[in-house]
Amino acid sequence: MEPASLEYALAKDEQDPLGSFRERYALPVNRDGDPSIYFCGHSLGLQAFQSNYYVKEEMDRWARLGVKGHFDGEPAWVDYQDKLQQILSGLTGANPGEVVIMNTLTVNIHLMLVSFYRPTRDRYKVLVEYSPFPSDQYAIKSQIRYHGFAVEDALIELKPRTGEYKVRMEDIEEIIDLHGPSLALVYFGSVNYLNGQAYSLPSLVQKAHAAGAFFGLDLAHGAGNLLLKLHEWEVDFAVWCTYKYLNGGPNSLAGCFIHQKHHAGTPIPRFEGWYGHDLQRRFIMEPDFIPMPGAAAWQLSGPPILSLAGMRAGLEDFEEAGMERLRNKSVQLTAYLGSLLDSLQDPRLVIITPADPEMRGCQLSLRLDPPDKRIFHRLMDSGVVVDWREPGIIRVAPVPMYNSFRDVYAFYVILKQILKDL
Numbered sequence: 001m002e003p004a005s006l007e008y009a010l011a012k013d014e015q016d017p018l019g020s021f022r023e024r025y026a027l028p029v030n031r032d033g034d035p036s037i038y039f040c041g042h043s044l045g046l047q048a049f050q051s052n053y054y055v056k057e058e059m060d061r062w063a064r065l066g067v068k069g070h071f072d073g074e075p076a077w078v079d080y081q082d083k084l085q086q087i088l089s090g091l092t093g094a095n096p097g098e099v100v101i102m103n104t105l106t107v108n109i110h111l112m113l114v115s116f117y118r119p120t121r122d123r124y125k126v127l128v129e130y131s132p133f134p135s136d137q138y139a140i141k142s143q144i145r146y147h148g149f150a151v152e153d154a155l156i157e158l159k160p161r162t163g164e165y166k167v168r169m170e171d172i173e174e175i176i177d178l179h180g181p182s183l184a185l186v187y188f189g190s191v192n193y194l195n196g197q198a199y200s201l202p203s204l205v206q207k208a209h210a211a212g213a214f215f216g217l218d219l220a221h222g223a224g225n226l227l228l229k230l231h232e233w234e235v236d237f238a239v240w241c242t243y244k245y246l247n248g249g250p251n252s253l254a255g256c257f258i259h260q261k262h263h264a265g266t267p268i269p270r271f272e273g274w275y276g277h278d279l280q281r282r283f284i285m286e287p288d289f290i291p292m293p294g295a296a297a298w299q300l301s302g303p304p305i306l307s308l309a310g311m312r313a314g315l316e317d318f319e320e321a322g323m324e325r326l327r328n329k330s331v332q333l334t335a336y337l338g339s340l341l342d343s344l345q346d347p348r349l350v351i352i353t354p355a356d357p358e359m360r361g362c363q364l365s366l367r368l369d370p371p372d373k374r375i376f377h378r379l380m381d382s383g384v385v386v387d388w389r390e391p392g393i394i395r396v397a398p399v400p401m402y403n404s405f406r407d408v409y410a411f412y413v414i415l416k417q418i419l420k421d422l
């Protein structure tokens, strides 16, 4: 069967063991009121219908029980995050106790830098991926300045070779060797938000540790997208938001991983608050801090229950679907998109995301040459939801939870027509 055909796409959907999950999600509609082709899970994942029920349930409990809701009900508010943390641990390859849901992503970046970036006169540099997300850059630069160092000296940002779009592994290793003795922290996104490149993490972690540096990860584009083994890889810390691939709802609470090896022994310095205090004794209100076991010791405040309730259905779907099956579908879906785009053979369209499935998640970044924004506007006018990033990049993410092969095929047909018209 010809892959560039509706028939083929429908046959693939027919065989998809995860196909029915799509029905659980609210697909935004286009101008005619029809479901749009939603490829923006890299920015905001869709709403599981069931999340309405979970949020309503907590509103009702608040109305019925008032303050008693903290300890009454299944789960009571004091325990509400436990199950969700367990699901996130499974998704990220963490051991129990290594994951806590707290704050939002950039706040967690700062809290982790407080613990894992404590520069000395000799060891103060931070190595970051090529083109980190702006908020990560602001957080790291402000921490460097906060500690009295100069950003120009302390921050090392990777660059691809001239004429290339992705950074080669051997170049990263060379830079780590070059700066080794002065390197305090290596901090990467597991998938870069802009070019969609995924890094080979186990060898990077080893390399950073061999140089004497900590290794931190931003999983904003990795959680719910890639298969991760944070514990086994010995990542020191990781942070991520839950509103992108994890479908947690707009600006929902964030995840944070701290490797077990940093829990015991001489405690690593951290900022503390009462929700990090041992639960058995938390409400005795004693003046001295007794930490919760594990990553929970880093929690400052009680987590907003309505936000936890809003992310619950999405996470339960991840547990039910299973990350391995999702990733398996994702690899096929993105390869299908890549092959249809390649078949257009249009010089205006350059896929800058690596072609190797090991080096990417579900997102493909298309660089338009020249950066003709009309193509983006026409896509949006045709009911396709993607996004535009300067300089002339369209980020397209078919996500395995709710996108179909038919979506990919329909996108291809629309794009082909637009390119023909312009």
Ligand SMILES: *Cc1c(COP(=O)(O)O)cnc(C)c1O
Residues within 6 Å of the ligand: 104, 105, 106, 107, 133, 135, 136, 189, 193, 218, 220, 221, 241
């Ligand atoms: C989306 C994203 C953020 C956003 O930060 P918030 O604190 O959640 O607003 C930060 N970093 C990366 C890498 C992202 O992809």
